[in-house]
Amino acid sequence: MYVATRCHISTITRPDERVRCLWPLLSLLLLLWLVSGPLRAEAVGWQYQGQHWFSLQSEHFVVNYPSGLEDIAHRTVQIAEQTHTELSAWFGSQPEHPTQVVLVDDFDVANGWATPLPFAQMRLYISPPDQVSGLEHYDDWLSLLIRHEYTHVLHADLQRGAVRQSRNIFGRMWFSFPHALEPSLLLEGLAVYLESNKDLGSGRLNSTFYRMQMQAELEQQPDSLDQVLVPPRDWPYNKAYLYGAWFVRYLAQQYSEQQLKYFLWLHSGRLLPYSELSGDFRRSFGLSLEQLWQGFLAAQAADWQPQRQQRLAQSWQGEPLPGNDLVTERRPMASNGTWLAAVEYSGESARQLVSYQPAGTGWERVQHGSVKGASSVDIGQDGRLVYSRPVTAVDGRVWNDVFYRQKNGREVRISQGLRARQVRWLNTGQLLVRRMVAGRAELLTLDLHGNRQLLWRGDYGVVIGDVDLSPDRTRLVAAVKRPRQGWNLALYSLASATWQPLTNTSATENAPVFRDNQTLLFSADYEANFDIYQLSLTDQQLTRWTRVTTGAFEPQWLADRLVYQRYSAEGYRLYEVQELLTASATGLPDNRQLAEYRQADTRPITAIIQAHPAAATLDQTSPISAQAAAPADQYQPWHDLRPRSWFPLWYVDEFHTELGVTTWGQDALGRHNYSVNLLRDVTYGVTSGALLYSYDNRYGLYLSREYRYAQGAEDNERDQQGREDRLIAQRNYLLHGFEDRFALHLGSVWESKRVIDNAGLSWRGGQWHQGLVGLAATWNNRQSFRQVPGVGQGSYADLVIESNDVLNSQYRGALAQFRGRYTLDLPGRDTLTLGLDGGIAADTGEYFALGGQTGDEAQLFGRDQIALPGYHAGVRYGHRYHKESLSSRLWLGRLEQNWSTWPIGFGDYFTRVYAVAGGVEEDGQFSRWLPALGGELTLQLWWGYTTQGSLTIGYSQGLDNANSNGGEGYLQLVWPLGG
Template identity: 25%
Template sequence: MSGLLVRAAYVACGLALATCSASAQIDPSGPWRTWRTEHFRIHAQAQLSEAALEAAREAERAYTLLAGELRAPRGVIDLVVADNVDLANGIANIVPSNRLTVYVAPPISSRTLTYYDGWLRMVIIHELTHIFHLDRADGVWSVLRGVFGRVPGLFPNAYQPSWVAEGLATYYESRFTAAGRVRGAFHRQLLAAAARGDDWPSDADATVVSPKWPAGIRPYAWGTEFFVQQSQLHGDSVVPRFVDGTSRQLWPIAISGPMRRAGGEGVAQGWYRLHRRALTDGAAGDSDQVVLDRGLRSEPHPRISPDGRVLAYVRNDGRRSPEVVVRSLASRAVVARHRVNGAPEIDWVEDVLYVAQPEFTSPFDIVSDLYRWQPGGAWERVTRGARLTQPFAGPGVAAAAVDLGTRARGVLVLGDTGLTELDLPSADAWGRMVISPDGAWVGAARHLDGRWDIVAWPAGAPERMRRVSDDGALDEDPAWSPDGEMLLFTSERSGFPQIYAYGLRDGRVVRLTSEATGAREPAITREGTLVYATVLADGFAVVQSQVEGTAAVDRPMPPPAPFQPAADIPVEMGTYQPWAALRPHFWMPLIHHEGKSGTFVGASTGGEDPIGRTRYLVAAAGAFTPFRGEAVVAVEHTRWKRASLDVGAAVRWDHVTEFRTEDTVVTLGERERRAGLGLNLRWRRWRSALFTRVSGELEQTDYFNDDAGGVPVISSPTFLTAALAARAEYASRPALAISRENGLVLDGVVRQRWAIADPGWSHELRGGISGFVAVPLPGFAHWVLAGRVVAGRTGGPTPDFFEIGGESGDAFEFVPGYFLGTGRRTFPLRGYPRTGGFTRAFVAIGELRIPLALLGRGLWKLPLVLDRLSLSVFGEVGGGWNEGESPSLTAYRDVGIEAVFDLGLGYDFPLRTRIGSAVALGGVPGTDRGDLRFYLAFGSSF
């Protein structure tokens, strides 16, 4: 599609479509079905019919509850139920229409989401709250929506920082369930750790744009606690009244005023109150701990080897790619490490580590599989597409893992003959499972009746199961003592999570830790050294302490009422029904001036179906003096995992000037007509990707003398073009990185053009290579040495000429249809203006990218976040020449420097802004040696 959209003004509606499709990871292949209820269309693949019906019931329950507090959105809402990603998540979109996506795999490995009663219940309430909140528009916003439809800029509540939207959604997920993150301790742990560490963020800092710890969790934690506090102090009605107020105000980013008018207090006062409470929460508790590692961005999962000599954990500090680290407990030195994907689960099987980590198996599917690693030795993949997590082993069980393919209700054992099911007690889901050192007992975290508890049973006899815990607290992380006499686990029964020990002989439960900000994931040595994870101001930490006797016994929390499924409702099932969501839901006015060619006025629209299978853009505009028309139609269809088709046509006008003589200048109107078809092929893995496009296109250009009333003067032949484009990438991008690291990007284009009914033709061959090497110098991220070389040639009687010079970057759409920035340039040279007319071109670039500061701070009261600041020092050489001339590879030479600002525009929209200057070292026509050029660009240079 991208080769057909030749007029940027006509793809403004792509902003609305990108908001939907870019965020959801839905596999559009295979047979899909639609279930219809009163307020929802539920879409799912045929094999997910049970989950789709459950989602339908929970969605109607959530709708009824939310409609009692917030004004319900108009129209039917699309709900997609997917199971192609082994990550617990949900997504809400309000453009081009109201739609939700939920993934059915439960969050058994997610610390932030573990406290749920029913996974689909909680995630649907959370995401549906976004629809109720963000869809709302009153006053002048309602009038504008009535005229233009669902244009992205006409949702007043979407202008607010993300902590408002996520705080409201998390507040209601707990208000309308028996669990939710409000009742869990993790958010309060984060606030307490920030207060203790004197790293308390302002309300403008609580956005998703910055990777500064706790990164994307920050708006959830601080936003939730803000709204919970307001409802506790001023009553539950303050929250819906706040939404009523923000939905009509003309200055949509204001929060304190609507909150006060709703009966609450301003943000500054509420934020101060949160800070004081967090200081109190973090003041209790103390331990004589030794910090082994800290500043970790994901759960470390510390595991002591069976021989008690080494400790393995996941180390993700944001500077390096995540890795499994093995550390000697005696010397505390790192003895082995291996890079991993995402946030994996690990466990020892004798002296081998089993790792469950996610991996792309297609551009849409992310599957968790098992890998085996001998520290310091071989790394081996054990399963493919098995959907396994939480590995464990013990005497009698070589290796086993929880089966996400059954929504974590089953456990599979790896054997010589393949995977077999393990006999288990009943459960809605299983978490971490451990086998005692002598193989006699199994301990596990079990989700049943809407809560997590610890259970244990004799190996091979699940019918003799014991309830180690049976209360309303979140109980998880079982681990055996080396002698098998105690089953350690984590419980939030005292407020923050602490580590407890259950005596297998006497059934007594005692507390072993009193960490001020909580303790999780215990592991214990034969000598009584306890290793566990805690939360500090800069991230997760792995600590160790000596167990000195036992602490006092905490009384368990009373268990909540058993989880009750949502009531049955009338549901109609049929074939996949995309049309109601696919139709246009908005239109955008377009206007652009093309000199004497005319001022064009028109409109654009577009649409996308709920699963992202089909999307389209349509635009049309006209000028009246002289009378001329423009149009764009483009459609992309993705029915397969690795391929998509696109087709489109466009007519656009431009104006050019032609110098007939030194004194005679003629203005020509240029009309370009194109139509084409493309096939896109994609391949994806965690750090690598391959994209190939095969396309064909028809194009024809006419010229009109606009100085003489638009008289036709030139009609070029109609050209048929065939092209092959490809791009391959392998690189890492740690969370704090300022650039790709340790990788290569290869790209190339082969293009042949023939004139129909004319002897004209042309060809083009172009290719480039980019490389990135991380340099471990001081800074919040690695320094990066980056380079790019690109060369091209074109020829034939009617060639398309190359341009060299200028800066390369992204075109930033600051309002729909209007862009800042030059866009991507094939042959950039930042010290020189653009120059064209070459059939040969070459550019080589070297850059040193230097991290300066990780800020993650809002700027005063502006809807702007200054996230990261970095510097780029570069040098470039290149040249352009024509066939038959001597190659001029270094005629253009420049050096320069850029200040790079990673910003959060409107709080949460990431925008990389580069302000640079470059000096020309070689003189060429139009530029003298020593000329200094300044520029503003967006995005990375390459």
């Protein structure tokens, strides 16, 4: 949902008109301050047949979960209560009411979120991480996730003084949560700091990957405070977490945790937190936030410079693969010994499915078309390509399915809802699939017709990472994470269905592949840095292939050489190494026995718990206590739906004064959402308002009553008053398919306008009403790219058919409208969009109105105001219309920085030039086209450090001099409301 205000510059001719123009902008800025942040939590996935939701109540939590996750729910209660004991002692406070926790298995990614609105709540994705990304340092995934998200809950809940009084009066409004309005740098930094436990080796601050990323940043030009305060589009994408974690750690170590806690206490009383942020750092640490940041960067560089110099002197990394571009995501890739298949993404265009093959002294690179994401890829001995990729469904789930690329480039979907994390060719007609379902790892076979068979299912807490099949297809190797262990390597026999452990070290061994039937290649951080190693299965001899200054990942054996991905501060690049690392090259031994490396802690779990009591949550084999929570009840949304906040509304203009109130609410699952605005006109004694209700993304209801006023034609004529009522009801996704790009929707719109006082308002006659019921078919195949503003490429179309004959309406007959957009991805970050619109209505139906800078574009049903820039609204009326448009968006540059510590940041800036023309049918024939040209300059803005909007300056000029408005400039501010 977006809110926009537009100021038409051509109308500003008098000082009082300038005030009228600026007032909406100022009002919107005030509104954004009141509601900045995510107002709506995402809804859980649609409830499928046979699924039910339950709630477990403990002293400080309510855990809501779907059927099938009972054991995980009980474990969540135990972990959450222990986490509460530890973290509430650290913060010195706790929420007044139990925190709502929702367990979901709707995504094939490891994630979660927390928010204080409208009540303290956490959403936990139970699917654990299975690759090296910084999150791999955990024992029980839920323990790490709950600790991180509950830190957010307690952090945001801190209150004192005026903030506490504000909550007592207005409830849970955003301005009553000053810590929730902090930059993500501080929010996520504190959460990562408190999730990390040095003694247990858990959390991202104990991750070799996180240390590598920070070292790589320091090797280049590290980000200034202004740059890191806004969500970045440049690499790495996790800067708020990365920089924030090390910065908070620096504050705690350089100063003390007590001073850090003092800052939290001090800032928790600020009703205007943005203006006090840097000052509160000065009061707490003696330096401003900017000065602390400079000290942090200097201290980090001094700490890590000696390590960098040592690794530079001993580096052995091979050569970049000729012809491969730097990409900003790690490539899923695989080799058949002759070809290397990979999925590459630059952020400027769609992901590309490519293959590499050595050719003479160079490399041959072949493109096989684009893909909409990829979690894994594999290439068979015959060159056939198969991959798994996420499919975003309208039911709210994002699960991975398996696809096969035919030689003609056509993509064929093999599975439906399979949740495939990784796919490998097993033989010419079968695939091996790795997946996670309900928190448990599984291996299964899949044929090209979608038939599947389960091979193995692990216990809870056993996570299978990257897998690879031996050349003889009798075994697979996997990175395996077991309870109370790190990531180790293991072999699985397809014949006997048994596992054979290969390693038991405290290092993180990952991405294993077979070089041949008796030799493995893999990545590991044996010496506090990820490098590529080779392991002989016959004698356990370990051989080093690389010694890079950052990190080496995803090894593949291709022809007679090693190919891997090397991390840098700009992204990942492919490297090749054709010689083993030797002592003559680096002064280091080229091989050693695996046993020489650090071994895992093999003490009994009871001994670990005695040494570190917090590790008790890691014992995943202990029985679940039935006393941890009350017996589960059926989930009920009604208690959570009650309003938790309110705010007064006040509107004054030359005609009247309105006073009112606004409130909103939702349930813990995010399915039920509503907002209510009520206004009393104290001048005329009438009441207006609006009610908005939605149930997940399928059902929507909007009801409103609005009064409008106009000055009489004569000075002595009293004001005119009119009332407008509107009811919109919509049922989305009656049918959906084709990866949910196609959908059918049902909707109805009822509107009534009538004059209450004098005649002569903008609508015709003293009373007008219309009732429409319609069916819409939509097609949405658009894609967005990280480095491209707006739509990157793809098509959108809708066909809407509505009738006036079902509801009470003064019109009769049916109407139909079509709208189509096609966006072409141009080189770089530019795009070209073609548009076609048209409509036809019965002669007894309402007219379409053509003209104006804006129309009813945001609506699917009930559209009758058709925008045509360069002309006045309603320049043409008719029962048939057409409109054609061509626009090009040209990317100009990127600022990507905040304005000091104020809650205003700047992103990309770009221009859009467009040509548009339209016409309507008048007296049985179409009028001549009304063409127009225009241009816009847009600057992306960040409000409150996290919410993105835009500021646009534009000009449009109608080319039909007899009907144009003489050229019009406009200023538009757009901001999203809700999440």
